[in-house]
Amino acid sequence: MLELKALSRHFGGVRAVDGIDLAVAGGQIFGLIGPNGSGKSTTVNVITGLLPPTSGTILFRGEDIGALPTHLRLRAGIARTFQNIRLFGQLSVWQNLWVAQNSAEDRARQGFFARWLGGQGGVREEIARLLEFSGLAHKQDELAANLAFGEQRRLELARALAARPKLLLLDEPAAGMNSEEIAQLRDRILKLRDTGITIVLVEHVMELVMGVTDRIAVLNFGQKIAEGTPAEIQAHPAVRKAYLGGEAA
Amino acid sequence: MDFYFSLAQLIGVHTLLGLSAYIVLLTGQVSLAQAGFFAVGAYTAGMLTVLAGWHLVPALGASALSGAAVACAVGFPALRVKGLMLVIATLAFGEGVRLFFFNFDYQVAVDGIRLGPLGGEGFRQIRFFPENGWGTGEVMLFMWVFVIAAMALLWWFDRSRYGSVLRAVGEDELAAQSVGINLTAVKVSAMTVGGAIAGVGGGLYAHYTTHIEHSSFNILVATFAIAYPILGGLRNVFGTLLAVIFVQGFLVEGLRFMGDWRNLLFGALIVLAMNLRPSGFLGGRRRA
Numbered sequence: 001m002l003e004l005k006a007l008s009r010h011f012g013g014v015r016a017v018d019g020i021d022l023a024v025a026g027g028q029i030f031g032l033i034g035p036n037g038s039g040k041s042t043t044v045n046v047i048t049g050l051l052p053p054t055s056g057t058i059l060f061r062g063e064d065i066g067a068l069p070t071h072l073r074l075r076a077g078i079a080r081t082f083q084n085i086r087l088f089g090q091l092s093v094w095q096n097l098w099v100a101q102n103s104a105e106d107r108a109r110q111g112f113f114a115r116w117l118g119g120q121g122g123v124r125e126e127i128a129r130l131l132e133f134s135g136l137a138h139k140q141d142e143l144a145a146n147l148a149f150g151e152q153r154r155l156e157l158a159r160a161l162a163a164r165p166k167l168l169l170l171d172e173p174a175a176g177m178n179s180e181e182i183a184q185l186r187d188r189i190l191k192l193r194d195t196g197i198t199i200v201l202v203e204h205v206m207e208l209v210m211g212v213t214d215r216i217a218v219l220n221f222g223q224k225i226a227e228g229t230p231a232e233i234q235a236h237p238a239v240r241k242a243y244l245g246g247e248a249a
Numbered sequence: 250m251d252f253y254f255s256l257a258q259l260i261g262v263h264t265l266l267g268l269s270a271y272i273v274l275l276t277g278q279v280s281l282a283q284a285g286f287f288a289v290g291a292y293t294a295g296m297l298t299v300l301a302g303w304h305l306v307p308a309l310g311a312s313a314l315s316g317a318a319v320a321c322a323v324g325f326p327a328l329r330v331k332g333l334m335l336v337i338a339t340l341a342f343g344e345g346v347r348l349f350f351f352n353f354d355y356q357v358a359v360d361g362i363r364l365g366p367l368g369g370e371g372f373r374q375i376r377f378f379p380e381n382g383w384g385t386g387e388v389m390l391f392m393w394v395f396v397i398a399a400m401a402l403l404w405w406f407d408r409s410r411y412g413s414v415l416r417a418v419g420e421d422e423l424a425a426q427s428v429g430i431n432l433t434a435v436k437v438s439a440m441t442v443g444g445a446i447a448g449v450g451g452g453l454y455a456h457y458t459t460h461i462e463h464s465s466f467n468i469l470v471a472t473f474a475i476a477y478p479i480l481g482g483l484r485n486v487f488g489t490l491l492a493v494i495f496v497q498g499f500l501v502e503g504l505r506f507m508g509d510w511r512n513l514l515f516g517a518l519i520v521l522a523m524n525l526r527p528s529g530f531l532g533g534r535r536r537a
Contacts, residue, residue: 050423050426050427069426070426070427071429071432074426074427079428080427082427086421086423086427087424088416088421088424088425090416090420091413091416091417091420095417096417098410099410099414099417102428102429102430103429115410116409116410116411117405117406117409117410117411118409119409159428160428162428163428163429
């Protein structure tokens with residue numbers, strides 16, 4: 001599904017991402033973990049095209065997408081959420097999902113005129129389904145800025161799903177959540193995987209990562225130091241060293 | 250009565266200017282280029298009716314097209330810069346247009362009289378309305394047909410997905426890209442629609458004043474254009490209309506009795522209005 005080959009992104013002398021090789025198979029939940037500043041978010045930004053790579057290749061479903069601008073990568077099927085929530089606060093919950101319907105399928109479904117200048121008919125069912133999935137149906141006319149924190153996280157996930165992604169990149173979706181919310185998020189992620197969406201989960205919250213992922217890669221100082229199943233990662237000496245420091249393990 | 254008709258004409262033209270900046274401002278771009286599009290539309294319509302003998306309605310159509318074409322051409326390079334840099338770039342464009350018309354001569358003999366733009370002296374005798382015997386009231390009604398059409402168009406946009414996309418881009422470009430919105434297309438389209446509206450406004454302006462010159466399109470006009478939607482708020486198009494009525498109807502005309510004190514009070518009242526309503530008369534938020 002997604003393959004990174006010798007991917008690097010440098011900021012001046014800082015090697016935020018330094019020659020990462022990664023292969024995410026279709027239908028997997030793939031965890032990307034590592035200490036703060038290890039290059040996880042930079043990797044996500046390079047995959048979605050917000051940052052150009054310094055070198056290396058990004059293959060998505062076998063095709064090199066390195067030259068595509070961000071909005072075309074989305075249309076190809078790569079959606080994301082942000083570590084610091086970035087909703088359109090002055091739009092309603094409903095409108096946040098409306099503007100995000102940019103998948104190839106949605107673009108083909110309606111004519112240009114109906115799609116851009118038509119009213120809210122025609123897409124109601126699809127958006128209602130997303131609202132239902134996220135538990136936000138009763139808030140659909142609320143401004144996004146007025147939602148509680150947990151609701152904003154759910155809306156951002158729904159907004160990414162509105163693009164009908166094949167690959168979903170979640171950048172620390174559990175940050176700031178309590179354990180009940182994390183349990184709900186875990187259920188949602190598993191449901192999404194069951195609908196056939198491949199998920200890359202960037203996360204610090206180990207109870208979530210270890211519980212849902214099929215495979216995990218560990219980054220440290222921009223390099224991949226380990227990859228394997230959750231059990232293998234938990235036992236991996238280099239990982240324990242990166243997280244605990246010193247000569248642990 | 251003629252005074253009120255003239256005031257309504259002025260308010261109509263300025264509303265078109267304000268609306269042209271409104272749609273661009275929705276995408277988060279502060280543009281000082283609107284006076285330039287306004288000038289292009291004014292000279293286009295004037296030359297077509299005076300030199301080519303067109304009727305005003307098709308001439309205004311040409312104003313809209315020329316304003317839109319220039320705005321589209323400006324939109325692409327303007328996208329590369331943001332914030333204050335965009336303000337400077339669009340300001341430079343507007344001044345460039347003004348200086349172009351300052352040096353622009355194109356005179357043709359019509360019925361033995363040489364007519365057309367003549368550099369710094371401007372473009373006189375744009376006499377479509379008097380030649381066709383239109384009174385001030387009729388001219389005013391004619392102009393307001395276009396103002397209302399422009400307001401209706403933007404109102405419709407605001408209710409459509411396009412309007413929400415414009416606002417999404419205005420709020421967070423990074424997030425907008427990440428949900429698949431083509432920033433270039435959205436920003437250039439907003440600029441183009443704004444250019445068309447400013448072009449029509451310019452065409453109407455040229456005909457009701459009958460005389461235009463480069464200084465009719467200076468930085469003050471550009472500042473007014475962007476000030477209206479900021480003062481009125483981005484909730485909907487009526488904010489811009491209210492702001493124009495407030496500035497042109499109340500501050501400029503209503504305070505005339507105060508003589509020299511007017512200019513002082515003018516600035517003070519705008520500052521006061523912005524402090525009382527920081528997100529504009531109608532607020533920045535849509536119905537929640």
